[in-house]
Amino acid sequence: MEKRSVTVAAVDVEALERDAAAAVAAASTPEELDEIRIRYLGRRSELKQALRAVRDRETGMTLNAVRERLEAAFDTRETELERDQLAKRDQALDVTLPGTQLRRGRLHPLTQIRREVEDIFLGLGYEIIDSREVETVWHNFDALNQPLTHPSRSHRDTFYVDDDTLLRTHTSTGQIRVMEQRDPPIYIATLGRVYRRDTPSPRSTPNFHQVEALAVDRGITLADLKGTLMHFFRAMFGEGRDVRMRTSFFPFTEPSVEFDVTCFLCAGKGCAFCKHTGWFEMGGAGVVDPAVFERVGYDPEEWSGFAWGLGLDRIAAQRHGIPDIRMFWENDLRVLRQF
Numbered sequence: 001m002e003k004r005s006v007t008v009a010a011v012d013v014e015a016l017e018r019d020a021a022a023a024v025a026a027a028s029t030p031e032e033l034d035e036i037r038i039r040y041l042g043r044r045s046e047l048k049q050a051l052r053a054v055r056d057r058e059t060g061m062t063l064n065a066v067r068e069r070l071e072a073a074f075d076t077r078e079t080e081l082e083r084d085q086l087a088k089r090d091q092a093l094d095v096t097l098p099g100t101q102l103r104r105g106r107l108h109p110l111t112q113i114r115r116e117v118e119d120i121f122l123g124l125g126y127e128i129i130d131s132r133e134v135e136t137v138w139h140n141f142d143a144l145n146q147p148l149t150h151p152s153r154s155h156r157d158t159f160y161v162d163d164d165t166l167l168r169t170h171t172s173t174g175q176i177r178v179m180e181q182r183d184p185p186i187y188i189a190t191l192g193r194v195y196r197r198d199t200p201s202p203r204s205t206p207n208f209h210q211v212e213a214l215a216v217d218r219g220i221t222l223a224d225l226k227g228t229l230m231h232f233f234r235a236m237f238g239e240g241r242d243v244r245m246r247t248s249f250f251p252f253t254e255p256s257v258e259f260d261v262t263c264f265l266c267a268g269k270g271c272a273f274c275k276h277t278g279w280f281e282m283g284g285a286g287v288v289d290p291a292v293f294e295r296v297g298y299d300p301e302e303w304s305g306f307a308w309g310l311g312l313d314r315i316a317a318q319r320h321g322i323p324d325i326r327m328f329w330e331n332d333l334r335v336l337r338q339f
């Protein structure tokens, strides 16, 4: 028997659905698919016209079912085509090629050292204090018991703003600033720029950096100072480093010492860098002079303390084997990018 197609409202719905499905499958771009959608589902399409002419429920249901199936088929194909198109675009872009590398900034080697030093002090329970770079002569010299005749007070060694104001020559000023403001016990470190009228050379620049530590409490001795220095330099340069103290003189400490640390490069064996001594000179320290306590109104009978200071630029130079500390100031990116 000849298979007769189903004709609803004068439309061969089976043939229509078959044709539409074939056209949908053959569409190769979303634009093509849109045209096909208009042809089969648009306002003037055969199906829509038949639907508009529907008078009985059964015909309506049959035609609507065809419409729904076709709409679903169109939607599915549309998603497929869009995905294909995206995939093609990605191939054209070739996302496997490496992108343009953005250069990352980095911290200046001196800033890195400064932060490391701060971390060691924070680990010891010290507070990091900001002090000022423009100072009074009193904070920089007088309060620190510096004699009036000391050569470092001269205009040839120090940058003066006016007779009473200068650019601090050391971070020891921070000791006075803190002691003026608070009562003991005090455990602080202060870091920053200091200024001296030196001619730039491989070992000195007129502007450099120091760290200053101050501990004031009851019963503090030179042994506490040595223990703290030892801890500090082992944290900084590695276990097994040693600290050696030599007697010295500073007007703000009594007794005063200068301290050396096991040479960073040869670990104490002796090399050209440490002039074959195995030691590297680091800074000055001592037990706070009672005269300083009196200047800030502390009772020297009750309180005792130690203080020490050293140059950060020298630590950074040591750490990285930099032969000339002026390199830290030249901002040569070929140098700075190495850190």
Ligand code: DAH
Pocket (backbone or CB within 6 Å): 169, 170, 171, 172, 212, 213, 250, 252, 253, 283, 284, 285, 286, 287, 307, 308, 309, 310
């Ligand atoms: N202020 C000294 C300098 O710049 C370093 C120093 C020496 C700091 C002895 C101290 C100290 O706290 O006790 O050379």
